[in-house]
Amino acid sequence: MSVVRSLGRASLPGLLGLVYLFIYAPLFILMIFSFNTAGNLAWWQGFSLEWYEKLLSYDQLWKSLRISLMVTGTAVILSTVIGTLTAYALYRWRFWGKRLFEGMLYLPMYIPEVVLGISLLVFFIFLGMPRGILTMILAHVAFTIPLVVLVVLARMQRIDWTLEEAAMDLGADELTTLRRVTLPLLFPGIMAAAFLAFPWSFNDFVITYFVTSPGNAPLPVLTYNLILGAKRSGAMGMINALGTLMTVAALLLPLVAVLLLRVRRFSLPGLHLLRKKRA
């Protein structure tokens, strides 16, 4: 028994290392080869920033980035607002069919993205809407709302709602209570929801692919288009560079968020609740 246990203990770091290797090795290979002179993954020819230069001077990249930011920015703001209101309604009120409604809200998270994508496409065609920025925004709002509701609801369950009564008792009417008490208390949850929804929306490829038009490719779709092109030309370098930049950006986002929260007296109400409690 003890032999097994000590064996297990000794092998645990190794096992953990393997797991991390499995997760991060592909990313590291991609990053390393983005600096390769040769535009393929077969062998290492030498260090160069050639692919980054090419990528950054590629007009389509900047256009795609603009589209991605516009779609994600708008969609995240909209779904955060709608999701927060939905969560509030679900938490504070009782109404007929509430459970069914709540269940149906989370259902899209279990439906294959391809199915969601194709159904959205059919829906937009049915409505006669031309595919483009607007359809992308609508699609992104649709699939990020459940996430926002989940996160904000979790926060609401930890709030003492006597605080709203206390505010009214101290002279605040409904609107003032919402502004001065409810929203500041919900703020950490709302921010967390937005920070989660942002990469969901920004990184989405499958659904986006169905509801965009050829001229309006956001970054993930552009990446896919580049891969299709590289299959023919064999030039993977630009894709490696783009992949590296997107990974770094994805790592920076939560880092920036954490740093923002660390800044003392960063003047947003309720922010100190997010910070580590001082003893």
Add this chain to the structure above:
Amino acid sequence: MNTPSVELRDVTKHFATAIAVNRVNLTIARGEFFSFLGPSGCGKTTTLRMIGGLETPDSGDILINGERVNEIPPYERNVSTVFQRLALFPHLTITENLAFGLKIQHQAYDVIQEKVAATLELVHLPGLQDRYPDQLSGGQQQRVALARSLVLEPEVLLLDEPLSALDRKLRKEMQVELRRIQREVSITFIYVTHDQKEAISMSDRIAIMKEGKIVQVGSPREIFERPRTAFVADFMGASNLFSGQLIERNGKRYLKTQSGLVIQVPNSDESPHSQDQQLLALRPEAIGIFRKDQNPPTENSFAGRVLDRAYLGEMLEFEVLLNGTERVRIHSHSRSPADEILVDEEVLIGWDANSASLLREE
């Protein structure tokens, strides 16, 4: 004649199908420390919330300072509540918590600063202005909650079991503090509690509630010494009840129980309104217990056998069987001759007839 601070007229409130508050009538004078006392679910908190405007009565009227306030929302009533869960705003500092109501009233900055400082002084909480509530101890949070309400100088302060989260020692301390503060500000305090000792030690008057109704209103002494119903008697700790019929002998009144005990009844002027079954309540500490060889000093004494004895720290609790059927609970000091009395011993017990009280039928 002063207008009463708070007046309840036939106030009734239902929740779903259950009745929470049932035709409550009450007048609370200005500057009074008034307590609602009762077990959980008796309607005391609901009554308080209706005065505060957090619940609306189904029928009846609530008057504050002589004005009917039924339809007035909480934020326009000149009352303030200290909540059981305190409900301090966790995202605001202590100063900001106190200034919350004043800012809504658009008071000048200097005035707010001055009032906040003065109120923190009043509740003995200086030097913590810039902390957040979660950085304070339970007792300090308690004082902040109190200060946040007091700083608005309300007509009435409502307190909903505000001390229930504190440990015993701190609770005692805060009880004294609350009384001191109430005397200093002379605002009407309406206090809700299920702790009879707390209510007795703090209140000018107490209303005992049961199942949505007020069963007795009176000074702590009246309620403690002259409970009107078996419920009040039991709730105030007078756990010995004798039931029987009233008889008169030589100009004195006695209660004759079914087991044949003849107990002298206090000679009060209140005459019971029925001649049927009567209840007599007796506090455990009012009864003396003596060994057979000692001479019990009272005329109202009975022989019995000790069924059980328990050591409760500062006192002993005996259970004595009288006449083979009546069980009586007795409390006596641990450091008294009673300490030598053992289980199964034959004893004499007795009490001053005036320490018992004849109950009204419920």
